[in-house]
Amino acid sequence: MGDxxxxxxxxxxxxGADGIQVRRWSWEIIWIxxxxxxxxxxxxxxxxxxTEELLSVLGNTPAVTLFWGAMWGFGGLTFGLTLRYLGxxxxxxxxxxxxxxxxxxxxxxxxxxxxxxxxQSSGQITFVGIAIALVGVIVVARAGHxxxxxxxxxxxxxxxxxxxxxxxxLIAVFSGVMSGCFAWGLDAGGPIREATIAAGTxxxxxxxxxxxxxxxxxxxxxxxxxxxxxxxxxxxxxFLGQLSPTAETAGTSTSLLKxxxxxxxxxxxxxxxxxxxxxxxSQMGRFGFSSWTLHMASIIxxxxxxxxxLREWMGASKRTRMLVWIGIGTLVASTIAIGVGNYLSLAxx
Numbered sequence: 001m002g003d004x005x006x007x008x009x010x011x012x013x014x015x016g017a018d019g020i021q022v023r024r025w026s027w028e029i030i031w032i033x034x035x036x037x038x039x040x041x042x043x044x045x046x047x048x049x050x051t052e053e054l055l056s057v058l059g060n061t062p063a064v065t066l067f068w069g070a071m072w073g074f075g076g077l078t079f080g081l082t083l084r085y086l087g088x089x090x091x092x093x094x095x096x097x098x099x100x101x102x103x104x105x106x107x108x109x110x111x112x113x114x115x116x117x118x119x120q121s122s123g124q125i126t127f128v129g130i131a132i133a134l135v136g137v138i139v140v141a142r143a144g145h146x147x148x149x150x151x152x153x154x155x156x157x158x159x160x161x162x163x164x165x166x167x168x169x170l171i172a173v174f175s176g177v178m179s180g181c182f183a184w185g186l187d188a189g190g191p192i193r194e195a196t197i198a199a200g201t202x203x204x205x206x207x208x209x210x211x212x213x214x215x216x217x218x219x220x221x222x223x224x225x226x227x228x229x230x231x232x233x234x235x236x237x238x239f240l241g242q243l244s245p246t247a248e249t250a251g252t253s254t255s256l257l258k259x260x261x262x263x264x265x266x267x268x269x270x271x272x273x274x275x276x277x278x279x280x281x282s283q284m285g286r287f288g289f290s291s292w293t294l295h296m297a298s299i300i301x302x303x304x305x306x307x308x309x310l311r312e313w314m315g316a317s318k319r320t321r322m323l324v325w326i327g328i329g330t331l332v333a334s335t336i337a338i339g340v341g342n343y344l345s346l347a348x349x
Contacts, residue, residue, distance in 0.1 A: 003210075005180075005211030011234045014195065015299070017080045019118060019287055022088045022103070024238065024241065024256070024259055025232060025235075025259055025263075026229075026235040026238060027229075027235065027237065027240050028226040028229035028230050028235060029230070029238045030236055030263055031222065031226055032222065032223060032226040032227075032230075033239075033259075033260065033263040033267075034263040034265075034266045034267035035219060035222050035223075035226075035266070035267060036219070036261065036267070036272070037266075037267030037268055037271070038215070038266075038267035038268065038270040038271040039215040039216065039218055039219035039267075040215070040216065040219055041305060042164060042186070042265075042267065042268050042271045043208070043215050044212055046208060046271075046273065046275060047208040047209050047211070047212050049208075050201070050202075050205040050208055051209055052196065052199040052200040052201045052207055053196075053199040053200075053201075054196075054209060054212075056194065056195075056199065057192060057195045057196045057199055057201075057209050058209055058212065058213065059195075060191045060192055060195040061189075061191075061192055061213050062188055062189075062191055064188045064215040065188040065189050065192070065210065065213045065214060065217070066185075066214075066216060066220075066323030067183050067185075067215055067217065068181045068182070068184045068185030068188055068214065069181075069182070069185045069213060069216060069217020069218045069220075070217035070218065070220050070221050071178050071181035071184075071217075071221075071316070072166075072178060072179060072180075072182040072185060072214065072217065072221075073088050073178075073217060073218035073219070073220065073221025073222050074174075074175075074221055075099070075118065075174075075175050075176070075177070075178030075180070075182075076179065076218065077221065077222065077225055078171055078174055078175040078178065079095060079175045079179065081168075081171045081175070082095045082168060082171050082172040082175045082290035083092070084168075085167050085168030085171060086169070086172060087271075091168065091172060092141055092300075093137060093138055093142075094169065094172040094173070094176065095172045095175050095179065096137055096296055096299070096300065097134060097137050097138070097176070098172070098173060098175075098177060098179075098180065099175075099176045099177075099179040099180045099182070099296060100130075100175025100180075100292065100296040100297075101134070102176065102177055102179075102180030102181075103179070103180035103181075103182065103183030103184070103290075103293075103296070104130055104183065104184075104290060104292045104293045105130075105181065106184055106187075106288055107183065107184060108289050109163060109188040110184075112337050113286075113325050115277070122163070122341045122342070122344035122346060123341065124341075125337055125340055125341035125344065126290050126337070126338050126342065127339030127341075128337055128341075129290070129293070129333075129334045129335070129336075129338035129339075129340075129341060130290060130334070130338065131295045132295075132330060132333055132334035132337055133293045133297045133330075133331060133334035133335075133338075134331035135330055135334075136219075136297060136300070136301075136327050136328075136331035136333075136334055137296070137327075137331075138302060138324055139290070139323065139324075139327035139330055140300055140304055140324060140328070140331070142152065142323060142327075143278060143320055143323040143326075144324070144326055146316070146319075146320040146323065147313060147316040147320050147324075150315070150316055150317055150320060160215030166229045167216075180292075182214060182218075183289070183292040184211075185213070185214035185217065186207065186210055186211075186214060186278070186281070187289070188199040189207075189210030189213060189214065189240075191211075192213065192238070193206040193207065193209075193210060196208075198347055200235040203282055204257060204279055204282055204283075205279075206233035206278075206282050206284075207277075207279070207281060207282055208248050208275070208278060208280025210278070211275075212272075212306055215252055215271075215274075220307050226231050230260050238269060240256075241256035241259075273295075277291065277295055280299045282291040284342050285342065290342065293334070293338060294335055295333045297334055297335060298335075300331060301331045301332070304324060304327070305328070319345035325334035
């Protein structure tokens, strides 16, 4: 699920691409319905199928794990305001840059292992890879800013009209820090991992019960906010297919069943990013913390490549297109560096 509209309180007519949209629902109904699938239903179903003694294992849940999940929920809700006041390129650069640093370096600093890791050649290569990823984020963001300036899209004009540097930076810092709490929550779930492995779960799936807890914390934050919006906007009737007083009437041919299906599909696809994330993290040993950098870099890398595929960069200057390819190459280089660092660590252990 995207965060672009998360905190604005707006009620867009739909979400999706290529004309596949949920048109009869307000934003808060779409968001919380999809969220129930991505943060509750699918994580618990998958964990139940792939792990042993799930409920017993979750009895070892540290309260702080749920807390970090709730804090991450605030990050998602405020990310939309970051883009609203800073624009797409600057907002993404600031928020994702902070999230990358907080989520990657926070756990080893907290555990006091960062100096020991940095003293080894494998750790040095990994930290260089993290630094390269941050450079790649900045380069891609700069290319995006250039493209926006050259093309002058309607979305950019709207963003400029609401541009507020001071307010935007404050919200971006808050959003970036809070979003990085997801990585802290995964790190705090160590006792859950140990318990699920002891119960006989394959180590590859050890992160799935942790996701249940972290995402439950995020659900709590988002549920409170969406409940407020549903009460304020009087949109609860949309769950049953009835239009609210403020809902748009255009494109109402979308059936209620299709609306639920699209929300469930979007929520499930969103969850799958962390399903595969925990699988990869489980294989990275002492440098599992660097998986957060790979995750953030991959989001920017593949979203930018999709932008090229969808011809979003058509009309941008050759210099700007060259800059974005440099950024993509930098992000690829960062993943290679981090991979080499992890390989050397595992080889020496």
